Amino acid sequence: MNVELSRRGFLKLAGAGAAGTTLGAMGFGEAEAATVAHVRQFKLTATTEVRNTCPYCSVACGIIIYAKGDASKGEKADILHIEGDVDHPTNRGTLCPKGAALKDFVHSATRLKYPMIRKSGSDRFERVSWDQALDRIARLMKDDRDANFLTHNEAGVPVNRWTSTGMLAASATTNETAWATFKVAKTLGIVGFDNQARV
Incomplete structure (x- = not known):
């Protein structure tokens, strides 16, 4: 045919x-x-979705954290999944290897979850409350600033510098938080000020 x-x-x-x-x-x-009709429910449908910023470098990629339980309501939140945020203008949903492994970072057995202090002569760290930790930091900073603050240089020119203490800021912050952090450091007279992303 x-x-x-x-x-x-x-x-x-x-x-x-x-x-x-x-x-x-x-x-x-x-x-x-x-x-x-036979499609099963996805495991993330019953989770709380929270947008955040990756804590590693200064790129500040957007991430989405999926957790069972709502920490804002006092419930224990168990993080099930972390992925890149496709709506974030920086990374558009992509993550580097460190960012892609954030769930392991959160669930790590060696992750520091609360303040600890090692007393003089001790061979171990002890857990302390946040109030104790912040009071100790404030006291040590005040004592060091009082002892080492320079009001004038050798020529008698006013300088208002605190050179014996430095500050390392976080990189995964907003512009407003970074501005406020810088202003606090410079108001105290801290000269050694750097960002975690450069370390």
């Missing part, structure tokens, strides 16, 4: 075939309609 097909007929047939396969791929086929 000899079938004659014109170029126009061939293009019509090819177009109809492409349209049919496209509709099937988009979910309009019988097989897809039959399986929709």
Whole structure:
């Protein structure tokens, strides 16, 4: 049997075939309609979704954290998954290897979760409260500043410098937080001020 097909007929047939396969791929086929009822729930549907910033470098990539339980309501939050935020303008959902391994960072057995102090002569660290830790930091800073603050240099020019203490700021902060941190450091007279991203 000899079938004659014109170029126009061939293009019509090819177009109809492409349209049919496209509709099937988009979910309009019988097989897809039959399986929709049997799709199981995703494990992340019952989680709380929180947007945050990756803590590693100064790129400040956006991340989405999925946790069971809502910490804002006093519940224990168990982090199940961390991924890049596709709506974030910096990384558009991508993460470097360190960022991709953030879940392991959160669940690490060696992760520091509360302030600790090693007393003089001791061979171990002891847990202290946040109030104790902040009071100790404030006391040590005040004592050091009082002992080492320079009001004038050798020529008698006012300088107001605190050169015996430095400050290392975090990189995963907003511009407003970074500005406030810098102002606090400079108001105290701290000269040695740097950012964690350069370390």
